[in-house]
Amino acid sequence: MRRMILAAALVLSLHGLAHAALTQQQMVDLLKQVDDRQKNNGDWRAQAYLEQKEKDKVDTVYNTEYFRRSADQKFMILFTAPKSSAGQGYLRIDKNLWFYDPSVGKWERRTERERIGGTNSRRSDFDESRLAEEYDPSDEGEEKLGVYTAQKLLLKGKPGQDLAFPVIRIWIDKDTKNVLKRQEFALSGRLLRTSYYPKWKKIYSPSKKGEVYYPEEIRFYDEVEKANQTLLLIKAVDTNPLPPNLFTKAWLESKSR
Amino acid sequence: MSKLWIDFTIAFRNLVQHSRRSLFLGVAIGSVTALLVLLNGLSTGVRETMIDTATTLSTGHVNVGGFYKVTAGQAAPVVTDYRKVLEVVKKTVPEMEFAVQRGRGWAKLVSDTSSMQAGVTGVDIRNEPKFASVLQMESGKLDDLGQPGTILLFDNQAEKLGVKVGDALTISAPTTRGTNNTVDVRVIGIAHSLGLLSTWNTFVPIQTLRALYQLNQDSTGVIQIMLHRNDLAKIPAIAARLRQSLDQAGYRVMEPDPRAFWMKFQSVSREDWTGQKLDITSWEDEISFMTWTLSALQGLSVVLIAILVAIIVIGIMNTMWIAIRERTREIGTLRAIGMHRRQVLWMFLLESLMLGLLSTIAGALAGWAIAAGLNAAHIPVPHGLQFFLMSPHLNLAVHGGLLVTAVVAITLVTGAAAFYPSIKAARLRPVVAMSHFG
Numbered sequence: 001m002r003r004m005i006l007a008a009a010l011v012l013s014l015h016g017l018a019h020a021a022l023t024q025q026q027m028v029d030l031l032k033q034v035d036d037r038q039k040n041n042g043d044w045r046a047q048a049y050l051e052q053k054e055k056d057k058v059d060t061v062y063n064t065e066y067f068r069r070s071a072d073q074k075f076m077i078l079f080t081a082p083k084s085s086a087g088q089g090y091l092r093i094d095k096n097l098w099f100y101d102p103s104v105g106k107w108e109r110r111t112e113r114e115r116i117g118g119t120n121s122r123r124s125d126f127d128e129s130r131l132a133e134e135y136d137p138s139d140e141g142e143e144k145l146g147v148y149t150a151q152k153l154l155l156k157g158k159p160g161q162d163l164a165f166p167v168i169r170i171w172i173d174k175d176t177k178n179v180l181k182r183q184e185f186a187l188s189g190r191l192l193r194t195s196y197y198p199k200w201k202k203i204y205s206p207s208k209k210g211e212v213y214y215p216e217e218i219r220f221y222d223e224v225e226k227a228n229q230t231l232l233l234i235k236a237v238d239t240n241p242l243p244p245n246l247f248t249k250a251w252l253e254s255k256s257r
Numbered sequence: 258m259s260k261l262w263i264d265f266t267i268a269f270r271n272l273v274q275h276s277r278r279s280l281f282l283g284v285a286i287g288s289v290t291a292l293l294v295l296l297n298g299l300s301t302g303v304r305e306t307m308i309d310t311a312t313t314l315s316t317g318h319v320n321v322g323g324f325y326k327v328t329a330g331q332a333a334p335v336v337t338d339y340r341k342v343l344e345v346v347k348k349t350v351p352e353m354e355f356a357v358q359r360g361r362g363w364a365k366l367v368s369d370t371s372s373m374q375a376g377v378t379g380v381d382i383r384n385e386p387k388f389a390s391v392l393q394m395e396s397g398k399l400d401d402l403g404q405p406g407t408i409l410l411f412d413n414q415a416e417k418l419g420v421k422v423g424d425a426l427t428i429s430a431p432t433t434r435g436t437n438n439t440v441d442v443r444v445i446g447i448a449h450s451l452g453l454l455s456t457w458n459t460f461v462p463i464q465t466l467r468a469l470y471q472l473n474q475d476s477t478g479v480i481q482i483m484l485h486r487n488d489l490a491k492i493p494a495i496a497a498r499l500r501q502s503l504d505q506a507g508y509r510v511m512e513p514d515p516r517a518f519w520m521k522f523q524s525v526s527r528e529d530w531t532g533q534k535l536d537i538t539s540w541e542d543e544i545s546f547m548t549w550t551l552s553a554l555q556g557l558s559v560v561l562i563a564i565l566v567a568i569i570v571i572g573i574m575n576t577m578w579i580a581i582r583e584r585t586r587e588i589g590t591l592r593a594i595g596m597h598r599r600q601v602l603w604m605f606l607l608e609s610l611m612l613g614l615l616s617t618i619a620g621a622l623a624g625w626a627i628a629a630g631l632n633a634a635h636i637p638v639p640h641g642l643q644f645f646l647m648s649p650h651l652n653l654a655v656h657g658g659l660l661v662t663a664v665v666a667i668t669l670v671t672g673a674a675a676f677y678p679s680i681k682a683a684r685l686r687p688v689v690a691m692s693h694f695g
Contacts, residue, residue, distance in 0.1 A: 055371075096330045109330035109526040113435035162327075162434050187438040187471065190427070224367050224429055224439065 022139045027153060031132035033177045038129040038214060042207020043242040044068040046214075047235050048077075048126065052119040055227035062117050066126050067242060070207075074247040075127055077116065078255055087256025090116065090123065091249060097123060100249070102256035107249060113164035120193060120220045120230040122164050129179075134161050135168065142174070145181060149174045165192065176200070178213060183223075191223040205239040212239060268607040275580065282576050283612055287620030289565045290667045294624025294660065296558045298653035303646055304551055305654050308489075308540065310647040313391040314454045315378070316543035317357070317481025319495050321346055321503070322518050323511065323535035324525050325433065325476075332525045333433035333470070334361040334518055337533050339477040342508070346480055349502040350495055352488045357385055360466035361478030361518065364430035366408075366459065368418040375414065376457045376519075377428060379466030379478065387483070393649070397422040397446030405464050408442040411455040415447045422447060428461070432471045440469045452647035453547050479518070492539045499537050511536040517543045550646075569667070570674040573609065577678035581605070588682055589690025598683040605679035606672060613671030617664040625660060628653040 022030070045067050052060040063081035068074065075092035079085040087102035090110070099108045112123060135155035143152045150171035157166040165184035173180050182195040199216040214234055222228035245251060272279045312318060321342055325335040336342060339358055346356060360379025365372055382388065382402040389399055395412050402409050408426060410418070420426060422444050429439045442461060450456070467476070484492070500510050511534050514521060518536065525534075541548060581588070588601060636651040643649055 095328065107527075108523055111331050111431065111435040113431060113437070157436075162436065164431075164435065164437055166436050184437075186429070187432065187436055188440060188468075190439045190441075192429070192437055192439070224365075224427055225372050 021141070022151070024137075027137040027139060028132055030151065030153070030172060030177070031135070031137055031155075034172060034179060035129045035132050037177055038212065039070070040068070040128065040205050040208055040212045040239055041070050042205060042239060043070075044237070044239055045242060046237040049231075049233040049235070050117060050119050050121060051231040052117075053227075053229050055225065060117070060119065062119070064117075067246060068127065069242065069247060070128065075123065076247055076252065077123075077126065078252060079117065085117070088117075089252045089255070090114070091247065091252055092123070093247070098249070100252050102253070112162065120222055120228060121218075121232050124164060125195075125218060125220075125232060131155065131168075131170070134158060134163060140169070143171065145171055148180055150180050179215070194221045194223055195219065196221075201237075203237050203239060207239065207241070264603065264607055265611070267604065268611050271604075271608050272612055275583075278576060278580065279612055282572060283616040283619070285572055286569055286613055286616035286667060286671060287623065289569050290617040290620030290663050291624035291627065292565055293562055293663050293667065294621050294655055295628060295653065296561060297659050297663070298624070298628045298655040299651075300551075300554050300558050301656070301659065302652040302654040303554055306646065306648045306652050307544070307548075307551060309391055310451050311454060311544045312481075312483065312540055313387050314451065314458050315376075316538075316540045317479075318484040318489060318540050319350070319482040319492055319499065320479050320518075320538045320540075320543060321482070321499065321535055322361070322479035322538065323533060324521075325533050326525070326531045327434055329529050329531055330526055331433065331435060332522055334478050335433060335470075335472060335476050335533075336479065336535065338475050339480060340475065342503070342535065343480055345502055345506045345508075346482060346499065349499050350482055350484075352484055352491065352495065354483045354485050355386060356480055356482045357381070358463075358477040358480050360463045360470075360472070362430060362466055362470060363519065364428045364469065366414075366418060367427045367429060368420050368424065370419040371417060373414065373417055374457075375459050377430075377466060377469070378458060378460050379463035380460050381463050391451070393449040395447045395449050397444070399446055399448075401445035402460060402462060404445070405462055406440065406442050407445040407462060407465070409446045409448060409460040410444055411448050411450045411458070413450045413456060414459060415444070420444050428465075428469055430469055432469075434471075436471075438469055438471065440465055449649055450643065451649075452644050454544070454647060456644070492541075496537045496539055503535055503537070509534045513537070515539075515542040515545055517546055520546070566667075566670055569670060573671055573674035574678055577605065577609065577675050581678055581682045584682075585685065585690050588685050589687045589692075592685070592687035593691060601685075602679045602683040605682050606675055609675030609679070610668060610672045613668040614664070617667040617671075620667075621660045621663050624663070625655050628655040 045065065048064045048066055050062040050064065061082065062079055062085060064077050064079050066077040077090045079088040089100050091098045091100065097110045097112050097114055099110045114123060115121070116123060134157060136158055137153045137155050140152040140154050143150050151174055153170050153172065155168040155170060157163045166187050167185040169183040170179060171181040178200045179197050181197065183191055184193045186192050196219045197215045200213055201216045202211045202213045205212045214237060216234055218232040220230040321336065322334060323336050324332045325337055326332050343356065347353065362377040362379070364375065364377045366375050380388070380402065382400065392399060399409065401407055415421065418426065424444050426442050426444060427439050428442060429437070432438050442465060504510050518538065591601065631651055631653055637649060638646055638651055
């Protein structure tokens with residue numbers, strides 16, 4: 001009987017050890033791993049398909065091409081379809097996000113937290129992951145998401161960081177370190193958006209001299225207006241160097257001439 | 258004096274003698290005057306309703322608003338440290354009846370069944386003396402807007418959102434730094450729609466708005482200055498005075514731009530500055546996007562009045578020609594016994610002016626009575642028209658000045674129309690006139 005109690009205690013303590021809370025450093029390291037896997041350290045070009053479903057409204061669909069340059073955090077999105085939106089685009093210069101509409105021929109300065117094309121996707125959804133840089137994590141244990149075992153972290157925005165979502169709950173696949181799910185909260189603590197990352201892909205990056213992981217599909221569910229959802233599909237990724245003059249207003253304007 | 262009295266007596270007797278013709282023409286002139294009074298009453302009524310509604314819902318007579326930019330690309334309609342600004346305003350505008358401070362916002366209202374984008378105005382209901390006089394509550398109590406976490410909607414908004422008093426709503430908007438935020442509010446009242454402005458305006462306690470946008474207690478959206486009605490003509494001068502005073506007090510003041518504050522976001526965002534800039538606007542600037550309805554109504558009135566005046570002129574001239582033809586022998590006799598041409602001219606002119614004066618007085622009084630009757634009847638305006646008139650009922654504002662103007666103007670037009678036929682009558686030669694048969 002005594003042996004049985006000892007064995008049970010041993011099993012329980014081992015189980016407890018397995019689920020012991022991560023230290024702060026371990027959590028930061030985990031976030032860095034998540035970021036590093038997605039970091040390209042060079043140029044990036046890809047196509048993105050955006051589909052927005054809203055209650056009592058016709059579905060909105062956009063085809064876009066988007067470009068990134070890690071060195072100076074440059075970023076650009078060019079809308080290619082539908083025809084009514086073709087030529088529109090966002091360009092990030094320094095810390096400013098500009099929007100260009102060829103129908104009026106004007107540039108408008110927009111906030112970095114802009115909803116892209118009025119959908120529920122944000123610029124940060126297209127950009128490189130900077131979780132370790134922007135958020136302080138706290139451990140919320142492990143959780144099963146389908147067949148995956150995920151590490152659940154609560155991330156709170158670091159002071160001085162201007163973030164669309166000041167609080168994020170994130171589920172990271174313990175095996176691959178890919179993000180599986182995110183819940184994004186308002187300052188008030190209300191859940192605003194839940195994002196799912198069902199498909200991850202990798203591509204070799206010559207600039208990184210290694211593999212870059214990217215989510216091939218992201219599904220955003222609006223938690224305030226429950227019926228609204230956005231689908232983001234990323235394809236045709238190219239990590240070869242881009243022309244140096246690409247991230248300019250002139251280049252984006254030339255695409256609608 | 259006695260001669261003038263005799264002239265008046267003769268003119269009056271002539272009018273009575275030709276009673277049918279005088280009555281016909283008098284009714285026509287009176288009707289046109291009444292129409293003029295009613296048209297102007299409608300136009301003035303719409304203008305006054307627009308001022309009253311707009312200055313309650315969305316603007317003061319003069320506004321000290323502005324933008325605060327955290328970064329060059331992020332403009333928020335915020336006035337920081339507003340109490341100091343208010344002190345300058347009080348010193349600069351002694352004509353001020355009172356001033357209120359309101360928060361300005363644009364957010365998404367989300368109910369269980371629907372959502373809509375709307376303007377969210379933060380008010381301190383205890384310090385809003387005119388608010389209750391303009392709003393007509395359909396349900397709920399306006400005073401409850403003093404409680405935190407509440408919202409006042411208009412009936413069209415409540416219908417769209419599918420909510421009633423007591424239901425909960427979520428207001429979602431990015432803060433001035435672009436971080437998403439929400440507040441949960443309870444509907445405490447639903448007011449009758451007041452047209453165009455009430456389609457996108459909602460009201461919450463200013464504390465709730467501050468919580469949504471993460472503003473401190475010293476920040477507001479705008480200081481709305483209300484003036485006495487007699488001082489409304491001074492608005493441009495007061496605005497210029499305010500610009501100068503605020504500039505001297507060390508504030509950066511935006512160049513005059515006669516547009517509503519929300520129409521300036523794009524241009525302000527394009528500009529390369531950060532911090533606070535104040536913007537002085539008038540009520541007309543803030544509703545410039547809809548004063549075209551007033552201009553259209555005034556334009557329509559002018560066209561209609563022009564047509565009516567043309568009808569009067571033609572009618573009077575025609576009638577005078579007939580009168581002269583009928584009275585040619587009389588004119589000849591009067592000239593033969595020594596009446597001067599000038600006196601003949603004066604006689605005919607006096608007849609016309611007297612007819613004009615009596616008819617326009619009757620017409621103006623009739624117009625005033627009809628307007629008063631229509632106002633008392635509270636005639637509902639069709640829903641589509643409410644949108645522009647900003648009132649659920651027809652409102653005609655007929656003031657004393659308008660009546661006097663109508664009487665004087667139409668009487669003068671009548672006299673002017675009679676002038677040429679009167680000259681022709683005065684120029685008749687006595688021999689020719691006396692031998693006239695017809």
